[in-house]
Amino acid sequence: xxxxxxxxxxxxxxxxxxxxxxxxxxxxxxxxxxxxxxxxxxxxxxxxxxxxxxxxxxxxxxxxxxxxxxxxxxxxxxxxxxxxxxxxxxxxxxxxxxxxxxxxxxxxxxxxxxxxxxxxxxxxxxxxxxxxxxxxxxxxxxxxxxxxxxxxxxxxxxxxxxxxxxxxxxxxxxxxxxxxxxxxxxxxxxxxxxxxxxxxxxxxxxxxxxxxxxxxxxxxxxxxxxxxxxxxxxxxxxxxxxxxxxxxxxxxxxxxxxxxxxxxxxxxxxxxxxxxxxxxxxxxxxxxxxxxxxxxxxxxxxxxxxxxxxxxxxxxxxxxxxxxxxx
Amino acid sequence: xxxxxxxxxxxxxxxxxxxxxxxxxxxxxxxxxxxxxxxxxxxxxxxxxxxxxxxxxxxxxxxxxxxxxxxxxxxxxxxxxxxxxxxxxxxxxxxxxxxxxxxxxxxxxxxxxxxxxxxxxxxxxxxxxxxxxxxxxxxxxxxxxxxxxxxxxxxxxxxxxxxxxxxxxxxxxxxxxxxxxxxxxxxxxxxxxxxxxxxxxxxxxxxxxxxxxxxxxxxxxxxxxxxxxxxxxxxxxxxxxxxxxxxxxxxxxxxxxxxxxxxxxxxxxxxxxxxxxxxxxxxxxxxxxxx
Numbered sequence: 001x002x003x004x005x006x007x008x009x010x011x012x013x014x015x016x017x018x019x020x021x022x023x024x025x026x027x028x029x030x031x032x033x034x035x036x037x038x039x040x041x042x043x044x045x046x047x048x049x050x051x052x053x054x055x056x057x058x059x060x061x062x063x064x065x066x067x068x069x070x071x072x073x074x075x076x077x078x079x080x081x082x083x084x085x086x087x088x089x090x091x092x093x094x095x096x097x098x099x100x101x102x103x104x105x106x107x108x109x110x111x112x113x114x115x116x117x118x119x120x121x122x123x124x125x126x127x128x129x130x131x132x133x134x135x136x137x138x139x140x141x142x143x144x145x146x147x148x149x150x151x152x153x154x155x156x157x158x159x160x161x162x163x164x165x166x167x168x169x170x171x172x173x174x175x176x177x178x179x180x181x182x183x184x185x186x187x188x189x190x191x192x193x194x195x196x197x198x199x200x201x202x203x204x205x206x207x208x209x210x211x212x213x214x215x216x217x218x219x220x221x222x223x224x225x226x227x228x229x230x231x232x233x234x235x236x237x238x239x240x241x242x243x244x245x246x247x248x249x250x251x252x253x254x255x256x257x258x259x260x261x262x263x264x265x266x267x268x269x270x271x272x273x274x275x276x277x278x279x280x281x282x283x284x285x286x287x288x289x290x291x292x293x294x295x296x297x298x299x300x301x302x303x304x305x306x307x308x309x310x311x312x313x314x315x316x317x318x319x320x321x322x323x324x325x326x327x
Numbered sequence: 328x329x330x331x332x333x334x335x336x337x338x339x340x341x342x343x344x345x346x347x348x349x350x351x352x353x354x355x356x357x358x359x360x361x362x363x364x365x366x367x368x369x370x371x372x373x374x375x376x377x378x379x380x381x382x383x384x385x386x387x388x389x390x391x392x393x394x395x396x397x398x399x400x401x402x403x404x405x406x407x408x409x410x411x412x413x414x415x416x417x418x419x420x421x422x423x424x425x426x427x428x429x430x431x432x433x434x435x436x437x438x439x440x441x442x443x444x445x446x447x448x449x450x451x452x453x454x455x456x457x458x459x460x461x462x463x464x465x466x467x468x469x470x471x472x473x474x475x476x477x478x479x480x481x482x483x484x485x486x487x488x489x490x491x492x493x494x495x496x497x498x499x500x501x502x503x504x505x506x507x508x509x510x511x512x513x514x515x516x517x518x519x520x521x522x523x524x525x526x527x528x529x530x531x532x533x534x535x536x537x538x539x540x541x542x543x544x545x546x547x548x549x550x551x552x553x554x555x556x557x558x559x560x561x562x563x564x565x566x567x568x569x570x571x572x573x574x575x576x577x578x579x580x581x582x583x584x585x586x587x588x589x590x591x592x593x594x595x596x597x598x599x600x601x602x603x604x605x606x607x608x609x610x611x612x613x614x615x616x617x618x
């Protein structure tokens with residue numbers, strides 16, 4: 001980062017030419033980012049001419065309308081509440097499972113596992129991240145989904161379903177697809193990310209802090225609970241947020257198991273849809289600038305959500321660096 | 328006196344009830360984190376085992392050398408298409424990403440670095456479907472469903488990956504090496520290229536290969552750009568192309584058991600390529616780090 005700005009010659013010397021060529025690379029990224037924003041705002045604009053963004057966010061009705069005798073589209077209403085609910089539900093379910101398991105696994109890898117176990121285990125967890133999402137989707141649709149339906153989902157529904165309407169399910173005929181199963185699949189998919197980031201931050205806690213507490217008679221777990229987790233806390237939150245962003249944007253795997261049903265489902269064990277899966281399953285039929293605008297609006301909401309998360313993580317991690325957790 | 332020492336020794340060696348409770352918690356948590364680590368790798372084992380079982384009957388040689396409409400159908404056109412799409416993506420976004428990374432590491436002012444890194448963070452977070460919709464909105468109306476549109480969508484995803492990895496490895500190059508080169512009178516651009524980039528080259532290439540592996544598995548952007556075809560397409564990026572993720576996605580929804588079997592077999596091929604790349608690349612990095 002500390003630049004090579006010992007001397008900056010004017011004109012088009014080889015140095016400044018090289019500087020410009022490499023600078024163009026960064027410029028292309030900037031142009032792509034601005035292009036993304038402009039395109040999504042521009043293409044979603046026709047939609048805002050017929051309805052407000054509030055309707056888009058709060059209505060659960062997604063109707064392309066009918067064509068009246070004058071050839072005009074009437075009664076079109078694009079309400080994304082169902083999709084937004086599905087995105088929120090699946091990604092929160094994913095984090096609910098992946099965050100504790102991922103952080104605990106990272107603790108094991110850094111604090112407990114001998115190097116002989118830790119290195120290959122870390123490697124295997126990293127490999128999970130290399131599996132394409134469509135393969136996860138195929139596996140879930142063919143195997144995992146049914147297993148979840150008959151185990152965890154059945155257990156939750158039969159224990160809590162009677163009191164909590166969102167967790168109810170007819171035990172005789174469970175739905176073929178469900179929001180919960182999509183969320184659980186996402187948990188598996190984002191787990192490597194939680195483990196990798198948590199591992200980095202747990203490792204960066206200075207050894208002197210651990211030694212100090214052990215010297216006072218603390219057990220290993222007390223060191224983790226009272227020293228490591230508080231010190232690495234911000235980094236761990238950042239890692240979970242990053243994984244949340246990944247879960248929000250995941251498309252094909254979710255599309256393959258969530259059932260792609262309209263509206264807000266009555267229970268987590270019913271089929272639903274996410275913003276991403278809605279785009280994937282609807283975009284081919286979208287014709288006309290308003291219908292295309294509705295797709296762009298969905299894309300824009302995904303982009304805004306993930307951008308906010310990326311920026312939040314950036315701020316968090318910078319704060320972590322300043323508070324001195326990291327060498 | 329001696330009795331006192333004995334009592335103290337006893338007090339020190341015999342754990343109190345509180346200490347025993349603390350040790351119990353310690354051991355419980357020890358087991359719990361171990362179980363969590365096991366749970367973390369369980370899906371990989373289950374997934375690989377299941378994909379292997381399901382796809383085994385379909386992995387015959389003709390599967391790799393025939394096209395979907397042949398009498399014994401295969402996925403040759405999808406393998407060819409995937410390699411062309413991801414290959415061109417890396418050829419286009421690789422040099423741009425590396426250049427940007429070099430600029431950020433070697434030339435940019437702190438302000439530009441802050442802005443550039445933020446832009447990379449945002450672009451890294453862009454979901455693949457958003458890149459796909461972008462290409463669908465902007466390029467498909469002009470170029471039609473085509474390899475070019477797919478390459479553009481994939482490039483949006485790989486560009487920030489390579490820029491970030493290039494910048495990160497260049498940061499590890501000691502400043503003293505650069506200074507030594509400059510002190511010898513080597514121009515700044517030669518120093519950047521033949522000292523900094525040369526030193527970091529293995530790391531930069533690792534980033535390129537990982538970006539290739541990432542692009543190889545992308546599905547959503549391809550469905551709305553390259554779209555898939557039964558024909559074999561060599562190097563004609565102006566029309567539809569097939570790719571392995573497209574085959575998996577489309578066949579998985581089919582009612583035909585043969586097609587579903589082929590989806591499994593394609594998944595195995597795709598996964599094998601992705602895992603092999605990652606094992607080779609990461610294995611190498613781990614070795615060079617410990618050496």
